[in-house]
Amino acid sequence: MSDYNPSVIEQKWQIKWEEARDFIVKDDFAKPKFYDLVMFPYPSGNLHMGHVRNYAIGDVIARYKTMKGFDVLHPIGWDAFGMPAENAAIKNNTHPEIWTDKCIVRMKEQLKRLGLSYDWTREVNTSKPDYYKWTQWMFILMYERGLAYKKEGAVNWCPKCETVLANEQVKDQKCWRCDSVVEEKKLKQWYFKITEYAERLLNDIEKLKGWPEPVKLMQKNWIGRSEGLEIDFEMYSVQCTVYSRKLKVFTTRPDTIFGVTYMVLAPEHPLVSELSKGTKQEEAVKKYQEKVQHESTHDRTIRASKEGVFTGGYAVNPANGEKIPIWTADYVLMGYGTGAVMAVPDHDERDFAFAKQNNLPIKSEPLDNNWFEEKDFVKKVINYKLRDWLISRQRYWGAPIPIIYCDKCGTVLVPKEDLPVKLPLDVEFTGKGGSPLKNSESFLKTKCPKCGGRATRETDTLDTFNCSSWYYFRYCDSHNDKQPFDIDKVKKWMPVDQYIGGIEHAILHLLYSRFFTKVLFDAGFSNIDEPFSNLLTQGMVVKDGAKMSKSKGNVVDPDYIVEKYGADTARLFILFASPPTRELEWSDAAVEGSYRFLARVYRLVNSVHGTARGKDNGVKKKVHQTIKGVTEDIETFSFNTAIAKLMELTNAFYESKDDVAALDLEQLVMMIAPFAPHLAQELWEKLGHDDFVVRQKWPDFDPKMIIENEMTIPIQINGKLRDTIVVSTGASKEEIESLAGKSEKVQSFISGRQIVKVIYIPGKMVNFVVK
Ligand SMILES: [Zn+2]
Ligand SMILES: [Zn+2]
Structure with a gap:
């Protein structure tokens, strides 16, 4: 018997999953749908433990729902525009696109090593013209509906980022990104009229039954x-x-x-x-x-x-x-x-x-x-209290605003057929002195779409929160080059059934997304007016009592953990250490513990397999109780207690090794699959299967098997013993009578006859009087 070797097992199955294209979901309507979405990452170049936590939670849900018989849409992409890439490019004397693409390659590799069940064919990258073309299209939609306008006013200015900020991006008078104290400037800027939707954004909070109360309250107060x-x-x-x-x-x-x-x-x-x-x-x-x-x-x-x-x-x-x-x-x-x-x-x-x-x-x-x-x-x-959303930015790495200024015609929209307005590559930028696009002659000078005369382009770019306000629609149809998405595909997949991400987006991203969704709904491009049915905000990952950060020197590198213990251990530890909404305190000892548990399951299946007889009712009962408990726990995101139950079941198997049947082992393996998918898949193969464990039906429990303290009750019909039932000692008179009435034998005797009376002698007997 070989030892548990995650590096071999995990690579083997990651290749097989990819070859089988197993996580690619079709747009047919064969099964009920489940849209499982994690907030897409900013391509910083390095996955951190917060990401791993977010994606591990998403993956448990995706795999579990697949086993429950749903068509699961579980996509991923890149929120790729934004200042950090521009700043990094300036610092490293490269182009933000080259920088961003490199970061994506690296992070994709890291994600793949975690064995996450993403449908990579739907990947989006917001910084590519095939995506931002449609972000610009959204701006045009807003403009046409009277929801985009330019005005001069007092705006928040971050002196370090050298750009304006939306009110939502200023916290305690500081920049959300760099913590610099924000100044006030008078500038002419573009806005979206989110205030026109204030009342609906407020009233529809009622509809968000699956959202955490604190998030709803924050939105309420923000709208004010x-x-x-x-x-x-x-x-x-x-x-x-x-x-x-x-x-x-x-x-x-x-x-x-x-x-x-x-x-x-x-x-x-x-x-x-x-x-x-x-x-x-x-x-x-x-x-x-x-x-x-x-x-x-x-x-x-x-x-x-x-x-x-x-x-x-x-x-x-x-x-x-x-x-x-x-x-x-x-x-x-x-x-x-x-x-x-x-x-x-x-x-x-x-x-x-x-x-x-x-x-x-x-x-x-x-x-x-x-x-x-x-x-x-x-x-x-x-x-x-809500103010209009300031959407223009004086930076380079964003989608250009599709507006042209003509001396004769004034402000003119770029026609939709001329999209995308491409970001020019020949721009020098220093991070200082206003919009870098002003320096690109080829970009700046253009023809007026109305009169054909000389005109200039708007040189501000869109706040990256525009890109992320609609990306979940794009996943439904990410390769469409005729429209942002096909409405029938949106009808199939939207709304998102489960959204998972950080609480820091409680107002910003979530409010903007709700606004975009309502505008798309009003314009007839969608049949839903709220994007996210259920929201889970995961807690922070901390070490030694502080949030993991480079400056504090308490960062644990996911690569190191995956290298040393395997992806399954990393995922299991993160899910086991704390309920998902709470803070998670990193513990090296607990990581070891998770690894030891997986190794124990591995040895169990390898040693017991083939010798099991399955005689012990006690073991069976434990299996069914575990199925019930784990199912309920996953449904309520109590992943930590679900894993604890799987640990108990494994212990019970060890205690009565000779009595564990093959089916019992299979059910254990199936239940472990959402948490530690590689190990489960390897063991599934060991148990003699050549298909994927995630494609199995999630195990059901037998209610009769989980009764703790039970009693046997004889059932009589007109005083003659016809059957017996097993009930829990705590069962009520009604439950017992109803259960007795459902007995097949009893039904065959009373069919076609009338029940005159049911007599129940507590703990002793049920008697049906029929004629
Ligand atoms: Zn800043
Ligand atoms: Zn003109």
């Missing part, structure tokens, strides 16, 4: 709906001139209006200069506006400044006719609501502090929920 009133306040200046214009204020607390003692406008509010003009406040207001104009939105939000200036103007409280001063202060933002607030120091801490500091009155008045009924100067409105 608030209901309130927009109230028109009359205004007049110091000289008592009444303005024809009204001051619009949004409030979620109209009931506090009798306590309003002053108003505050954002310093950028157009009324501030107007109101102060010609008053003795004019100078002070100007000074204040200059002082705060360079402050970032973030600083203004968190600093809780109590500083402000009287504008010289007054408003009239519409509820009680009182005259109240209008101030300006930087804590009020122009971007939210109307850029004006009514201050109620008695009900709001910040207003209170501001009033104290600036000697403004504080009034205690009762709340009134009805004063605004049927008033024509109030309007019910809904406000959202």
Whole structure:
């Protein structure tokens, strides 16, 4: 008997799987479908343990669902555009494409060594023209539907990445990628009108039954709906001139209006200069506006400044006719609501502090929920925190935005038949000084598609989150060169039944994907309006209490583990060490333990095979209990407890070696297959099969076999013994009577006759009285 040698076994089966094209899934409708998706990797050039965890979870599900009789779509690809490749290329004096392609070759090799059951024929690479052509097509779709526009505004600028960022990419005022403190700049940029979908994105969270609650809550808070009133306040200046214009204020607390003692406008509010003009406040207001104009939105939000200036103007409280001063202060933002607030120091801490500091009155008045009924100067409105998605980037390695500027015709879309707008290869880039595409004459200068005159191309590229917002649609039909995908194929495969990835995408990628899906749905390109039915967010892999990272020096290289123990051990350890949603603490000892378990299974099948008799009911019972338990555990992603049950079963087999039947061993091997597929396949062959274990039907358990403490109950018909049943001692009267009624023998006696009465004497007997 040879020893367990994973390096030989794993290579052998990886080659056979590939030769048999076993994981390639057809688009026929032969079986029910299951779309199992892992978030596709960024090709950094190195697989890390977080990847291994993500893909091991995905692979267990794919193999298990295949054995449960589903057509499983389990694809993989590359989220290949983006800054790291561009930066690495600059550093290594190469081209991002060459760099990226090299990284992909290397990572593909690593993935293949893990024995993951991907359908590689559907592989996508977002940086290739055959893919980004369709990313550009999506931009055109958005533009045509009035959802893409360019505007000047205050944007987040990362000084290190030398590009703008979307609001979703700024966390605690820092860049999501490099952690630099983000600055605010005024720039003209492209946006997608995701705000138009705010209400649907919010309401449809209800539909996401298979999503973790924290992710749903994060999306809810990010969208940030608030209901309130927009109230028109009359205004007049110091000289008592009444303005024809009204001051619009949004409030979620109209009931506090009798306590309003002053108003505050954002310093950028157009009324501030107007109101102060010609008053003795004019100078002070100007000074204040200059002082705060360079402050970032973030600083203004968190600093809780109590500083402000009287504008010289007054408003009239519409509820009680009182005259109240209008101030300006930087804590009020122009971007939210109307850029004006009514201050109620008695009900709001910040207003209170501001009033104290600036000697403004504080009034205690009762709340009134009805004063605004049927008033024509109030309007019910809904406000959202969500802002439009800034999608243009001043970097090279991304899909060019398919827009042309013509002096005569203005902004012109690139016609769909002219796609892709190819990324020019002759560009010098340094990572400094704005869009590198500006330096490519051949790219920049073009003809206007409308008038044929001289025109220039847009030189910004699309945020890479555009590429990943629709890739799961492309997997359904990844080689289509006529359309982004065929709608019938999308109808077969979408939505994704199980999506697996990191919690860091809770807002960014998942929100954008939901938005894209809804736009595709509205445009008639899809029949679903939510992309992901179930979402599993896996926990981090940590070592010595910290996230694995180069700077901390606690990285464990997957290659090293696979080399030393084999891919099956790496996968088994990761699945066994912790439930998938929790943090996983790396342990060398536990890796050893996983290896020893697999070796034990290997020896068991090799030594017992051929000698087994299968006499012991105890072993059989254990097998069936394990099938029940492992099935339930996999369905609820409790992979760690599933593996523990398989370990127990293996121990039980060792204890009664002579009584383990071939079928028992087969069932153990089948259940191990999703976790340690190479070993299971090798043992499946040892047990005399020449097909793939993943193509076997997942074992069923016999409910009669798993009853723990059982009793035998005689069944009588009209007082005569006809059959006996075995039930658990805890079974209820109803269960026992129903089970007795289902007995074949009983049914043959009572067929065609009427049951008058069923008598059950607890623990003793069931008697059917029939006539
Ligand atoms: Zn950055
Ligand atoms: Zn033109």
